[in-house]
Amino acid sequence: MEPYGFLKKLNDNQKEICLSNDNFILTACPGSGKTRTITYRLAYLAQKNESSNLFNIALTYTNRAADEIETRLLDLGIDTSNIWTGTIHSFCLQFIIRPYANYHSNLSKGYRIIDEYIRDEYIKNIAEELKINGYIDDLRSNPLIREKYYELLTKNKEIDFDLILSYSYELVSAHRFIAENISHIIRSIHVDEFQDTNEAQYQILSCLICENPSINILFVGDTNQAIYTGLGGVAKTAKEIRDLYRVPFTEKCLDGCYRSTQRMVNLYTNFEVSPTGVFSVAEYKEQLGTFKYDNKIDKDDLVAKIAEILRSELACGMPENEICIVAPTWFKIFPFTNQLKRVMPEAEFDAPDISPIKRDPLNVFYLISKLLFTQYSGRITGRKRTATDILNILHMDFGVLMPNYADNYLVLRAINATQANQADGISTIKMAVKNLWHSLKISIEDYPLLKSTYRDFVDKIVSRIKQFDLSFDYVSMEKCFMERKGIVINTIHGVKGEEYTTMIGFSLLHGVIPNWKITRETICHDETCKLLYVMCSRAKKNLYLFSESGYFTRGYNPKPYTATNELKMCDFNYDI
Numbered sequence: 001m002e003p004y005g006f007l008k009k010l011n012d013n014q015k016e017i018c019l020s021n022d023n024f025i026l027t028a029c030p031g032s033g034k035t036r037t038i039t040y041r042l043a044y045l046a047q048k049n050e051s052s053n054l055f056n057i058a059l060t061y062t063n064r065a066a067d068e069i070e071t072r073l074l075d076l077g078i079d080t081s082n083i084w085t086g087t088i089h090s091f092c093l094q095f096i097i098r099p100y101a102n103y104h105s106n107l108s109k110g111y112r113i114i115d116e117y118i119r120d121e122y123i124k125n126i127a128e129e130l131k132i133n134g135y136i137d138d139l140r141s142n143p144l145i146r147e148k149y150y151e152l153l154t155k156n157k158e159i160d161f162d163l164i165l166s167y168s169y170e171l172v173s174a175h176r177f178i179a180e181n182i183s184h185i186i187r188s189i190h191v192d193e194f195q196d197t198n199e200a201q202y203q204i205l206s207c208l209i210c211e212n213p214s215i216n217i218l219f220v221g222d223t224n225q226a227i228y229t230g231l232g233g234v235a236k237t238a239k240e241i242r243d244l245y246r247v248p249f250t251e252k253c254l255d256g257c258y259r260s261t262q263r264m265v266n267l268y269t270n271f272e273v274s275p276t277g278v279f280s281v282a283e284y285k286e287q288l289g290t291f292k293y294d295n296k297i298d299k300d301d302l303v304a305k306i307a308e309i310l311r312s313e314l315a316c317g318m319p320e321n322e323i324c325i326v327a328p329t330w331f332k333i334f335p336f337t338n339q340l341k342r343v344m345p346e347a348e349f350d351a352p353d354i355s356p357i358k359r360d361p362l363n364v365f366y367l368i369s370k371l372l373f374t375q376y377s378g379r380i381t382g383r384k385r386t387a388t389d390i391l392n393i394l395h396m397d398f399g400v401l402m403p404n405y406a407d408n409y410l411v412l413r414a415i416n417a418t419q420a421n422q423a424d425g426i427s428t429i430k431m432a433v434k435n436l437w438h439s440l441k442i443s444i445e446d447y448p449l450l451k452s453t454y455r456d457f458v459d460k461i462v463s464r465i466k467q468f469d470l471s472f473d474y475v476s477m478e479k480c481f482m483e484r485k486g487i488v489i490n491t492i493h494g495v496k497g498e499e500y501t502t503m504i505g506f507s508l509l510h511g512v513i514p515n516w517k518i519t520r521e522t523i524c525h526d527e528t529c530k531l532l533y534v535m536c537s538r539a540k541k542n543l544y545l546f547s548e549s550g551y552f553t554r555g556y557n558p559k560p561y562t563a564t565n566e567l568k569m570c571d572f573n574y575d576i
Contacts, residue, residue, distance in 0.1 A: 030537035031259025183212035289541035348486030425477030
């Protein structure tokens with residue numbers, strides 16, 4: 001293979017960023033090749049320094065984004081042994097908490113990671129004991145409940161997702177040698193979607209960069225897509241980043257959109273909070289596509305109308321996976337999806353579904369289940385990586401002592417040898433775990449935290465099966481890990497980073513987008529614009545939007561939901 005031949009696929013701007021030794025703050029407009037630029041930059045650095053053990057890191061907001069980068073690297077034929085991709089939580093666990101847990105008083109005697117399911121159960125129980133009523137979101141923010149909650153975690157030797165970041169920062173800031181050790185095994189760090197980065201992540205990375213300023217760092221994102229501020233996302237300015245990291249940064253912009261027509265670009269730039277100058281460079285940029293906005297339709301007629309649009313699109317040859325339907329919240333999506341499936345039994349849908357096993361990639365038993373119920377696709381690299389993660393979690397999180405011959409192949413053989421019970425997926429999981437313990441020559445009774453994590457994992461599956469009346473045969477368990485196909489139905493947040501020929505959005509209502517709790521008008525306007533910007537910029541050619549009528553709020557506001565002013569002010573019928 002020609003050295004760096006893959007760089008020929010980039011435009012001049014993207015190629016310059018890949019080849020440069022500068023640190024970058026990169027603004028990437030929708031469809032401008034952000035993921036491609038990160039992937040090819042990682043590929044270039046890995047190939048250029050193939051004999052080096054220094055890591056090139058890519059920090060993504062979601063595991064799905066990390067998997068996408070990993071897949072693209074493998075498709076390029078790149079040796080990824082000196083590339084690491086994952087979320088900040090995964091990074092903190094692998095590089096900070098697991099190697100250095102002994103230096104933190106709340107980690108040194110062992111710990112287990114809990115998910116939001118257990119967290120919310122704890123919160124509810126504490127609220128009940130304190131006789132405090134309210135919705136779970138409000139209970140989590142109650143100072144008295146939070147104090148009791150963290151006391152309970154300390155007592156139980158448990159950590160949640162927030163504590164992963166908090167303890168990681170405490171380790172690298174209080175013990176300089178930890179930051180120094182980690183920083184000197186890293187060549188580069190690429191932070192994807194930096195506008196969604198929280199303060200703790202900025203600070204953790206700052207500790208590493210300050211110890212080794214030679215680390216090459218790239219921040220890439222778009223402040224117009226900062227839709228996670230409610231979850232702590234902070235879109236720092238270039239000056240704030242320079243002041244925090246104390247190294248020079250070059251500012252650049254990827255402003256050519258390969259995704260959308262110019263007409264689509266003209267529409268979604270109406271919702272920009274920060275002007276970008278984005279323009280279309282798509283091969284079909286002059287096409288007009290279809291733009292429709294309906295703020296008169298009654299909610300009871302919405303499903304039939306969208307089904308009519310879908311049938312029309314499919315009849316014209318549109319592939320199902322090139323159509324996406326979004327709404328602001330899951331609360332709106334679940335009933336809509338059920339109705340649409342009944343109306344269109346002939347179509348396939350990649351839609352949210354409540355499954356027995358909830359995604360939790362930091363849980364060792366979820367990873368065991370993933371290997372158990374995922375069919376081998378011909379690529380063993382991913383399965384080996386998952387098996388290695390299982391060994392690392394057992395050893396470093398739970399202190400499990402394993403024989404010297406234990407490796408990822410042993411894990412795979414133990415799980416692959418499990419005899420499937422076609423009628424009972426839960427018993428199959430239990431058998432796989434038993435086989436793995438036998439192969440590793442360990443007794444779960446010797447590790448109380450591991451035993452309680454296993455019990456909670458099974459209990460959660462049983463609880464979901466009972467609560468939602470789910471099937472739990474082997475095939476149903478397989479579906480938890482299958483890649484879905486068909487017309488995509490998701491939240492606006494959930495499709496960020498994706499693209500479709502046709503986008504359909506509904507429940508675009510004031511009080512829903514954004515949530516009614518946001519009362520300050522300036523914040524409300526900005527948050528609405530960001531969500532509309534993200535939604536519309538997913539579309540390549542066609543856009544159908546609905547602000548349906550007939551809804552009324554419950555208790556908090558006697559007025560009916562109304563269409564967003566931001567959409568009502570747009571012209572959906574102009575030509576270019």
